[in-house]
Amino acid sequence: MSALDDLAPVPFHDADAPQRARMLSRLADTELSVALLREPVHDAVELQIFDLDGARVALACDGEDRLADFFGQVVAYAALPGRVLAGLLKADGAGLLVNPGHPSEMLLDATMLDWLTGALQAAPETGEAHLRLTAPDADVAGVLGLPLAERLADLRGLIAGAALVGSR
Structure with missing residues (x-):
């Protein structure tokens, strides 16, 4: 079990809004292993993007062992914080499939990633109080x-x- 799994007593899409918010907050701070097309060259990575019911999504897990288990073999991956990966995918208009087959499985479409990156960038207004x-x-x-x-x-x-x- 992972920290994300611990937050998933029910599937993400069946959870109430506060529980989903806690899961997304943890996802943003979790190091994710995202599948790549090939081994990185210098600092350049090319995410493996899948067509899932007409939507483009990347696949990431909260451990490289889970990623390898999903593919049935070791695959090229990059380890990125969830917030960084969400920003990359938002810029590309793609979604994210996280931890398929595990309690914390979630499919976040491009709209959800757009919302998440906006929420992560939000800052309170400064003022005197x-x-x-x-x-x-x-x-x-x-x-x-x-x-x-x-x-x-x-x-x-x-x-x-x-x-x-x-x-x-």
């Missing part, structure tokens, strides 16, 4: 508790603690 910290709203804490715990687990040994607060 005078905040007063308060206890977090109970509903917000309930929704954010599990996703924050999952992300903070990645920082084990790097942080001593964390706090969830509200502001006014």
Whole structure:
């Protein structure tokens, strides 16, 4: 099981919106092994693009062993963070098939990758604010508790603690 599999108690396309958002967030931060047409030459890679029901998609897995298992042999691949791969595919107008045959299998079309890259680039507006910290709203804490715990687990040994607060 992988970190993506752990976030997939139900298939991606059957999950509710918050669960899909957590999976996409993890995908963006996961190193993916994407199939190539041939071994890279210098820094140039050529992704292997498949026609899947009329859509062009690349194939990537969250481990090179899964990629080799899918093809039944070792294949040329590039290891890229999900956010980088999403940007490359967006520029090419292609989609992405992730971890076929595993709990975290997902097919992201070009529209979804466009949304994902936009969400990853979003930044809050800068401005001046005078905040007063308060206890977090109970509903917000309930929704954010599990996703924050999952992300903070990645920082084990790097942080001593964390706090969830509200502001006014």
